[in-house]
Amino acid sequence: MNIETNKSTNERLLHGKRAVVTGAGSGIGRAIAEILAASGANLLIQTRGNQEGLETTRQNAQEQGIQVETVMADFASMNDDPASYSQFVEAAERRLEGSIDVWINAAGADILTGERSKWPMARKLEMLWAVDVRPTVMLSREAGRRMTEQDVDGAIVNIGWDGAARGMAGDSAEAFAVAKGAIASFSRSLACSLAPHVRVNCLAPGWIKTAWGESADEQWQVRASRESLLHRWGTPEEIARVVRFLVSPDGSFVNGQVIDVNGGFRPSVDD
Numbered sequence: 001m002n003i004e005t006n007k008s009t010n011e012r013l014l015h016g017k018r019a020v021v022t023g024a025g026s027g028i029g030r031a032i033a034e035i036l037a038a039s040g041a042n043l044l045i046q047t048r049g050n051q052e053g054l055e056t057t058r059q060n061a062q063e064q065g066i067q068v069e070t071v072m073a074d075f076a077s078m079n080d081d082p083a084s085y086s087q088f089v090e091a092a093e094r095r096l097e098g099s100i101d102v103w104i105n106a107a108g109a110d111i112l113t114g115e116r117s118k119w120p121m122a123r124k125l126e127m128l129w130a131v132d133v134r135p136t137v138m139l140s141r142e143a144g145r146r147m148t149e150q151d152v153d154g155a156i157v158n159i160g161w162d163g164a165a166r167g168m169a170g171d172s173a174e175a176f177a178v179a180k181g182a183i184a185s186f187s188r189s190l191a192c193s194l195a196p197h198v199r200v201n202c203l204a205p206g207w208i209k210t211a212w213g214e215s216a217d218e219q220w221q222v223r224a225s226r227e228s229l230l231h232r233w234g235t236p237e238e239i240a241r242v243v244r245f246l247v248s249p250d251g252s253f254v255n256g257q258v259i260d261v262n263g264g265f266r267p268s269v270d271d
Contacts, residue, residue, distance in 0.1 A: 013248040015040030018096040022075075022139070023107030025050030027210040028159065030057045031236035032104055032243050037061035037068070039244055041102060044069040044092045048076075048107070048131075069095045075107060075135035076127075085138040089146060099150040102247045103143040105136040105158045111172055112212040121171035128179035136183050144194045154198040155247040160184040162204040162260045180204070184258045191256030199255040201246050206262020209233040229264030 019036050023029035025047030033045050034057065043061055045068065047054040054070050062068045071091075078084040093100055109131035110116060111124040119127075136158050147154030161180035163173060187202035194200060207213065207224035213233055216224075224233050242261050245251045 013039040013244065013250070014102070017041045017101040018044075018093075018098055019102035019104065019247070020044045020046070020092050020096075020100055020143070021104045021106060022046045022135070023105075024057050025053035026057075028205070028208065028236045028239050029104075029106035030060075031240035032106055033057050034060050035237070035240040035244050036102070036104075036247075037064040037066050039248070040064075040066065042067040042096055044071060044096055046071050046073050046107065048072070048074045067096070071095075075139075076130040078138075079130055079134055082138060085135070086142050089139065089142045093146070099152045100143055100147065101152055101154055103140065103147075103154070103156045104243060104247075105139060105156075107135060108132045108159065110211070111175065113215065117172070121175055124172060124175040125178060128175055132179045133182050137186055140186075140190055140200065144190060144198045144200070147198045148194060151197065154194075155251070156187075156190070156194075156198065156200045157243050157246055158183050158187045158200070158202045160187070160202045160204040160258060162206045162262045162265060164204065165258075166265075187258065188256050195255065199246075199251075201251075201254060201256070202258045203239060203242060203246075204258055204260045204262070205234065205239050206260065206265060207233050208239060209235060227266055228262060229266055232263065234261065234263055 014036060019041040021029055021033040021043060024033040024045035033043055037043055045054060045057055051072060058068045058070050073088060109127045111127060140156050144156060160183045161176055164177045164181035164184060184202045187200050191200035207228060225231050239261055246254055
């Protein structure tokens with residue numbers, strides 16, 4: 001567990017706010033949920049199938065003395081019924097007993113490890129569209145609409161990828177570029193639609209040591225370190241701290257941005 005516990009500082013940021021974090025069973029989503037909890041926010045956290053991981057996140061977050069609700073939901077299965085996204089947001093409000101102040105779309109498909117890493121590009125793209133892109137679009141629109149109607153000074157953060165803007169070779173990279181580039185462009189447009197009441201931003205992480213980074217071979221370990229000006233991988237907690245800034249009053253004048261969080265990128269000599 002890696003939660004910041006200086007309550008005298010953090011509770012001034014998000015104390016009493018209601019936040020939803022999708023993809024909170026591990027990695028970046030878990031880190032975001034935990035840091036929002038440490039900042040005083042009440043949470044509803046989601047995962048598709050990692051029930052054990054979601055329970056760990058719940059236990060870690062609940063140590064901060066805040067309300068934590070959990071939900072298992074497969075967003076890909078909701079794509080045939082757009083109304084189900086509205087129902088999900090409505091249920092989140094009901095379980096948190098009020099309007100949502102913060103919405104984080106961190107759910108994403110893993111196409112880099114296990115059997116999915118061997119899939120053809122078209123199948124990877126289909127999975128990313130079903131799990132990353134469409135749910136981000138539909139949930140952000142619905143959450144933002146409700147925030148506006150309920151006169152909430154809301155904040156939405158979506159997760160992109162820094163490689164989408166500059167490109168990277170390979171089937172998986174091409175699929176990620178399509179999906180995460182779409183999320184970045186959508187986030188800018190949604191910010192225009194929801195202004196001035198709801199702020200929308202997109203984070204574009206670089207080399208972050210999630211599950212794939214932990215198991216990546218030496219070639220990738222070297223490349224990740226070489227392509228960061230800080231000469232190392234980033235951590236999920238470092239992404240989470242930027243999210244906390246963006247959804248807090250400290251980030252009140254940041255809107256419609258796609259923000260690279262990558263330690264400063266430098267091109268690989270092999271590119």
